[in-house]
Amino acid sequence: MSSVDLPTLIEAFYVVGLVLATGLGIYAAYWSLQIRRALIVSRYRRQALWGALVSLYFAIEIPVSYLAGPVPSESIYTPLTSNLWFDLFGYFVSSIFAVVVLFVWADSAVPVARRTDPLLRDPFRWKRTRLFLWAVMIWNVVASVVAVFSVMSGTYIFYSPTILELFGHVSGSVGSLPENPLADSVNNLVVNGLHLGFVPKYLVLAVAGVVLVVGGLRSTDANFRSSLRWFGKFVAVFLVVVSVDTLVVIPFGDPLAPTTFNVFWAFVLNLILVPISFYFVYRSARSLVPLNRLAPIETELELRH
């Protein structure tokens, strides 16, 4: 986004919004870890731990991706430095780790949903389903990293001229590929990604989301349901933020030329939505268990005792 000039004031507000959001995310992670420390039963501790890691991850990832500078699509698909392994690590952290951490969080929350269902129903036979989803997830992670490696290193391990040409026809970029290495890389990555599993990775996450919704509806634990609701709101707003970045900033047909107008509105929307999404994470963390306060009269009695 920084390639387009924006009024300094707006950019300053945006930075304040990011700092606020990061602070809220770290604060949410802190409360999750505090709650984890106070709990005894491992499944609840695990849920709190992964809730903390999700908060922490997004709290750090958002400002880092802003400071990295380029629009998200560029930061993912083109080498940022001359160090291949560093770029691969950056890609893994910025693009794959988010999905993995969300999936592990969901995996830790489903057993809690089951235990808090009076009839002890296992939503969508999660105990078995999760094994399959884990396998798909691991395969996707490996495949995605290999696909990106193939592009970044220039080895084009999975290069497929026929499909690339077909994709070029569909996207209307046939003929420009040889002259445009970035478009070549993007197209190749999309093709390879579709081959190897960018899409299934998100499908796995979607399945886990549906399982959690069903589990949440069956659960009779008001705290668990409340925590899940707040987390759902976080995910929903976060998806809107991501969509704003990819759809508003990058006009259809020309991924390299975001207009000032679009970038301005993306900034404004992000400025509002990112802190809100992290407020939801914070509420989700605090809702994991009922947190009471000692009333003054109780404290007095306690001290007398």
Add this chain to the structure above:
Amino acid sequence: MPTTGLLSLDQLLGNDGYPDRSVIMVIGPSGIGKEAIGYWFTRSGLQQKDFCLHVTRLPTREVLQDLKAFGLDFSEKGPFWFSSEGGELRFDMSDLSGISINLKEILKKNSDRKIRVVIDVISSLLMLNPPETIYKFLTQLFAAVKQYNAVLIATLEEGMHPPNVIAAMQQLFDGVIEMKLYEEGLTVLSLLRIRKMRGVPPQPAYYRFSFSKSGMEVSPHVKR
């Protein structure tokens, strides 16, 4: 009086353990470790060769797994399991009268021994039946418990029931142990208090607690 199986809790109760022929409720949020109080009570009963009955909506193997987290192992010498799977008797959540008949039958059969009962199904039963039905069910069960010289510990989930239901439930029990999470400044504390216990003077004090493989550690909570 039957020991709680936890030295620190015995001390809180005047070194005597739970009152004879009593029914005790342990109430707290999910994950705080209510069940552990029941597990240690059962373990102590097994050591003293009492008849121990564990009533659970979970499959036996899941309870055995949970026990391991507390350093306990009932796989060789365990209680009589009345569980949804893998127990001596099959627990069917939808058959309230069947549960009642079976429980009374088991108590009667073992009336020549000291009996300890741990039950973790009340919250689920309350969610699936009208509260009045469960009050009636529990009143009858508790009468049988006292008739056969048993001590019963039941866990109840905080956050699953309206306050009036919890208040009414507490009236049915001889003792109530409350485990809660409190926010003090920027920390979360797990505190315990004896809300009521037959034969024990009222105790308004809160205690910090934690579990280890050797049991539960309790210390008075001093507000900072």
